[in-house]
Amino acid sequence: MAALLTKEKETTLYLGPQHPGITGNMMVELKLTGDTIQRAKTHVGYLHRAFEKLMEERLWMQCFPIVCRICVPEPDPNEENLARAIEEIEGREVPERAQYIRVLMLELARITAYLMWMGGQSGSMGLYTMPQWSIGDRDYILDLFEELTGGRVYHMYIWAGGVRRDLPVGFKDRVRKVMDYIESRLVDYDRLLFENAIFLKRAQGIGIIDKEKALEWGVVGPPLRGCGIAHDVRKDEPYEVYDQLDFELITHEGNDVYSRAMVRRKEIEQSIHIIRQVLDKMPSGPIHNPGPNPLKWKVPAGDAYVRTESARGEFGYYVVSDGSLKPRRVHVRGPAYVHGIALLEHLLQGANVADVSFIMNSLGTCPPEIER
Amino acid sequence: MSIKGTLLPFSALKFLGKKPHTVRYPYQKKKTAERYRGFHYNDIEECIGCGTCATICQNEAIDMIQIEGIEAKKGDSGLRPRVDNGRCCWCGLCVEMCPTGSLSLTDQYLHTSSDPESYLLVPGVDHPEFAEHLSFVKDDEVRLLDLARVPMKELDPQERVKSFAEVVVGYMQEEARREATRCIDCGICVTACPDHMHIPEYIGAIADADDELALKYIYDNNPMPEMCGKVCTRQCETVCAIGHLGEPIAIRWLKRYATEQFPDPAAVLNPTIAPANGKKVGIVGAGPAGLSAGYYLALRGFDVTIYEALPKAGGMTFAGIPKYRFPMDSLDKQIGYMEKIGVKIKYNTRVGKDITFQEIRKNNDATFIGIGFHVPYKLGISGEDLQNSIQAIEFLRTINLGGNVYVGKKAVVIGGGNVAIDAARVARRLGAEVTILYRRRVQDMPADWEEIEAAEDEGVEIIPQGIPLEIIGEDGKVKAVKYGMAEMVPDPRGGRPRPKLIEGNEHIMETDTIIGAIGQEADYSFLPEDLKEELKIERGRVVVNEFKQTSIPDVFAGGDNVNRTMDAISAIADGVKAVEGITHYLMDE
Numbered sequence: 001m002a003a004l005l006t007k008e009k010e011t012t013l014y015l016g017p018q019h020p021g022i023t024g025n026m027m028v029e030l031k032l033t034g035d036t037i038q039r040a041k042t043h044v045g046y047l048h049r050a051f052e053k054l055m056e057e058r059l060w061m062q063c064f065p066i067v068c069r070i071c072v073p074e075p076d077p078n079e080e081n082l083a084r085a086i087e088e089i090e091g092r093e094v095p096e097r098a099q100y101i102r103v104l105m106l107e108l109a110r111i112t113a114y115l116m117w118m119g120g121q122s123g124s125m126g127l128y129t130m131p132q133w134s135i136g137d138r139d140y141i142l143d144l145f146e147e148l149t150g151g152r153v154y155h156m157y158i159w160a161g162g163v164r165r166d167l168p169v170g171f172k173d174r175v176r177k178v179m180d181y182i183e184s185r186l187v188d189y190d191r192l193l194f195e196n197a198i199f200l201k202r203a204q205g206i207g208i209i210d211k212e213k214a215l216e217w218g219v220v221g222p223p224l225r226g227c228g229i230a231h232d233v234r235k236d237e238p239y240e241v242y243d244q245l246d247f248e249l250i251t252h253e254g255n256d257v258y259s260r261a262m263v264r265r266k267e268i269e270q271s272i273h274i275i276r277q278v279l280d281k282m283p284s285g286p287i288h289n290p291g292p293n294p295l296k297w298k299v300p301a302g303d304a305y306v307r308t309e310s311a312r313g314e315f316g317y318y319v320v321s322d323g324s325l326k327p328r329r330v331h332v333r334g335p336a337y338v339h340g341i342a343l344l345e346h347l348l349q350g351a352n353v354a355d356v357s358f359i360m361n362s363l364g365t366c367p368p369e370i371e372r
Numbered sequence: 373m374s375i376k377g378t379l380l381p382f383s384a385l386k387f388l389g390k391k392p393h394t395v396r397y398p399y400q401k402k403k404t405a406e407r408y409r410g411f412h413y414n415d416i417e418e419c420i421g422c423g424t425c426a427t428i429c430q431n432e433a434i435d436m437i438q439i440e441g442i443e444a445k446k447g448d449s450g451l452r453p454r455v456d457n458g459r460c461c462w463c464g465l466c467v468e469m470c471p472t473g474s475l476s477l478t479d480q481y482l483h484t485s486s487d488p489e490s491y492l493l494v495p496g497v498d499h500p501e502f503a504e505h506l507s508f509v510k511d512d513e514v515r516l517l518d519l520a521r522v523p524m525k526e527l528d529p530q531e532r533v534k535s536f537a538e539v540v541v542g543y544m545q546e547e548a549r550r551e552a553t554r555c556i557d558c559g560i561c562v563t564a565c566p567d568h569m570h571i572p573e574y575i576g577a578i579a580d581a582d583d584e585l586a587l588k589y590i591y592d593n594n595p596m597p598e599m600c601g602k603v604c605t606r607q608c609e610t611v612c613a614i615g616h617l618g619e620p621i622a623i624r625w626l627k628r629y630a631t632e633q634f635p636d637p638a639a640v641l642n643p644t645i646a647p648a649n650g651k652k653v654g655i656v657g658a659g660p661a662g663l664s665a666g667y668y669l670a671l672r673g674f675d676v677t678i679y680e681a682l683p684k685a686g687g688m689t690f691a692g693i694p695k696y697r698f699p700m701d702s703l704d705k706q707i708g709y710m711e712k713i714g715v716k717i718k719y720n721t722r723v724g725k726d727i728t729f730q731e732i733r734k735n736n737d738a739t740f741i742g743i744g745f746h747v748p749y750k751l752g753i754s755g756e757d758l759q760n761s762i763q764a765i766e767f768l769r770t771i772n773l774g775g776n777v778y779v780g781k782k783a784v785v786i787g788g789g790n791v792a793i794d795a796a797r798v799a800r801r802l803g804a805e806v807t808i809l810y811r812r813r814v815q816d817m818p819a820d821w822e823e824i825e826a827a828e829d830e831g832v833e834i835i836p837q838g839i840p841l842e843i844i845g846e847d848g849k850v851k852a853v854k855y856g857m858a859e860m861v862p863d864p865r866g867g868r869p870r871p872k873l874i875e876g877n878e879h880i881m882e883t884d885t886i887i888g889a890i891g892q893e894a895d896y897s898f899l900p901e902d903l904k905e906e907l908k909i910e911r912g913r914v915v916v917n918e919f920k921q922t923s924i925p926d927v928f929a930g931g932d933n934v935n936r937t938m939d940a941i942s943a944i945a946d947g948v949k950a951v952e953g954i955t956h957y958l959m960d961e
Contacts, residue, residue: 059428061428061516062428063430065431129384146404147405150405150409150462150464150477151409154461156461156463156464162514165511166513190380192380192384193381195380196380197377197378200377286513290516290518292518293516293518293556295424295427295469295557296552296554296576
């Protein structure tokens with residue numbers, strides 16, 4: 001009896017591969033004593049589709065329908081990255097209007113990703129009203145995607161040299177309307193989630209990232225800005241037309257789930273602000289600078305690393321061409337790889353079992369991005 | 373825990389009285405966006421079965437299949453795409469790449485079935501009603517295919533009428549690669565080429581900067597690419613898939629580019645010549661048909677002798693084609709290469725006069741007749757025998773042999789074929805004002821449209837729908853031509869519209885020369901009487917089987933005197949086919 005009190009037995013709990021912490025399938029193996037996690041081990045591979053390898057056997061143009069599948073909630077940074085990497089190797093100019101449209105796509109995608117995250121974050125603490133709202137509101141943006149690109153989730157819209165189609169007539173007005181609507185909904189979101197006493201209690205002081213180590217570990221995006229570290233590719237290394245747009249970098253002190261949530265919450269407003277500027281400033285002109293016939297399209301030998309600030313952080317593509325019809329290598333640097341494996345395993349040490357999904361979600365873990 | 377933070381979430385209760393979205397509105401089918409990417413639709417009449425959609429599909433969801441009611445024909449493979457909607461990811465690259473614009477995506481997206489086969493749909497055949505639902509269609513602003521041809525540089529028309537210098541300059545390396553890169557490798561052209569040349573392969577090699585490989589592909593079944601690269605009638609380009617929405621790939625100019633890169637084809641091709649097999653083949657006429665047969669027979673170890681009446685080989689490509697289109701040095705290079713690999717050509721040897729046909733037959737194991745059409749049709753109007761009323765074929769031959777022909781200050785060419793245009797442009801270069809009189813409309817002219825345009829650029833005037841009625845003479849020489857205007861009436865047999873003379877609408881045009889160019893026929897006078905009966909000839913053409921074998925087993929034939937297309941590439945194709953026939957006849961016993 002005395003022994004039981006002094007030394008609790010360690011049990012193993014397998015969480016997943018289906019669980020509310022993430023969009024996709026991934027398992028976490030937890031070693032528990034009581035409800036405290038001693039060690040956590042992630043097991044990935046449930047979604048492996050070998051995207052990087054597939055691309056080595058595809059024509060350059062055929063890679064575009066593949067890359068968007070690397071992240072379901074926010075596919076557009078993948079397309080933009082691949083396109084920009086190719087353009088950089090080729091030295092191909094992109095018309096300014098196309099660059100504005102790309103920024104529009106990326107920021108709309110960021111909002112959809114944050115709305116999706118909001119649903120997951122609240123759902124993982126049992127607040128199921130939030131996903132009903134945010135996922136429903138996300139659909140209004142998907143309607144815009146459908147109108148612009150023809151697809152709701154996978155857009156296959158940004159390609160080398162520009163974008164595939166110009167804005168439909170009256171599209172800008174409909175974007176403005178949806179933005180106004182989302183903005184008006186933020187009050188409801190705040191009341192239900194961001195100012196909710198239960199959320200504050202659950203989120204503050206949980207999943208603390210060591211600020212000193214964050215950069216060393218390769219933490220990026222909202223988790224890094226949630227440590228008060230100002231890092232955003234849009235500002236540090238502006239791509240497309242971000243240098244012509246006015247926005248402030250958002251950081252939040254606290255290093256915990258709450259600070260990460262607040263960064264995202266403010267960035268929704270920031271994205272709406274950026275989108276309105278894009279709509280005002282967008283010049284007229286061509287939207288595509290065509291390249292050679294896709295069946296005989298050889299990208300000159302060379303390599304390029306390009307990065308985008310996705311909703312989960314810095315998203316990078318390293319593309320190598322040997323001058324042939326197909327890529328020699330496409331390497332995807334997904335933030336979820338850093339956040340979802342090493343950092344997660346670290347953060348879960350000593351955490352309560354009820355917080356696993358909660359912490360996982362705050363890191364924006366996206367398994368297909370881990371298993372490229 | 374703050375009171376505010378505890379109470380605020382309850383503000384969501386304000387939605388309690390509001391019905392959910394799904395209940396608030398009656399059920400209705402989703403109205404898709406204008407560009408929605410749903411199931412495919414294919415306009416199967418527009419589609420040519422080029423298979424580009426299947427090539428670009430990264431999911432391999434499209435395969436090309438035969439469907440009932442669609443037959444393969446020139447410019448149409450007869451196949452149509454079938455989409456496996458279980459694999460399709462609706463990226464729409466097939467739509468962007470479709471060279472005819474026949475393929476689209478529709479706003480239809482519902483299909484539920486437990487039968488996997490039901491997901492295989494042939495767009496346009498299954499669900500033809502989708503034609504009313506097109507949504508994601510080709511955008512004219514955004515194109516993946518390059519529809520504009522790399523322009524070919526030509527001499528200025530004012531300059532070129534002063535000499536017989538070659539008009540077309542030819543592609544530079546970069547231009548050729550750029551043009552070759554436009555090709556989508558569909559191979560529709562191959563079926564249209566009488567000789568079925570390896571067109572996508574050699575264009576691909578040029579795009580890959582491997583000109584040597586291109587030349588090897590070309591020489592595989594055409595030993596006269598120098599000539600074809602300059603003057604081919606290019607039936608391939610008329611069916612080119614890219615030509616449906618844009619300008620066809622400049623297949624002819626690319627072939628020309630490949631041949632121009634190598635001064636000595638033998639050094640690149642280094643052909644393997646089979647050891648002598650002891651069989652002898654005699655060939656009558658060193659035209660494209662005879663030369664092609666001779667070249668490939670020689671490579672196979674046959675002892676080949678070609679008998680040519682003129683002092684130069686090439687047949688009509690030498691005697692009929694003006695030098696500004698096909699210069700002498702290109703011809704010499706080509707013939708030189710053939711002689712180098714062992715083709716013997718006996719020049720100035722007219723069969724029937726210098727040597728009898730029977731003698732050739734006796735001395736050889738097989739004989740090939742490639743005499744071409746060198747006898748012009750008569751105009752059949754009065755005054756045709758006047759001095760300075762000449763025939764285009766004879767006129768061109770004399771000029772090409774270095775002779776002189778009087779054309780005077782003003783010449784009238786009668787006819788609308790390539791020979792007529794050639795004669796007109798040559799007469800122009802000899803300093804005459806030239807008018808072409810043609811009985812049909814310009815668009816009915818059998819001549820190459822580029823040739824017609826070039827002639828007009830050089831100042832040749834064309835009078836369409838003009839029928840010559842009489843050549844008026846003075847002192848035994850041509851003075852003028854009387855012609856009547858015609859109206860076009862539909863052909864009762866369904867052919868192209870026919871000209872009908874309008875009574876009373878007659879004109880007289882003064883001229884120094886009349887050049888007739890209304891067609892030619894073969895001269896079979898070299899055949900001995902008994903053979904004339906044995907050799908089956910219909911409407912002026914020798915009747916042959918698939919392997920160009922005539923009714924006399926050891927006699928083969930090809931070229932204009934056999935086929936109806938009557939161009940160099942068809943003659944070459946005949947020669948190549950006859951090689952198979954002769955090999956089969958002599959070797960497979």
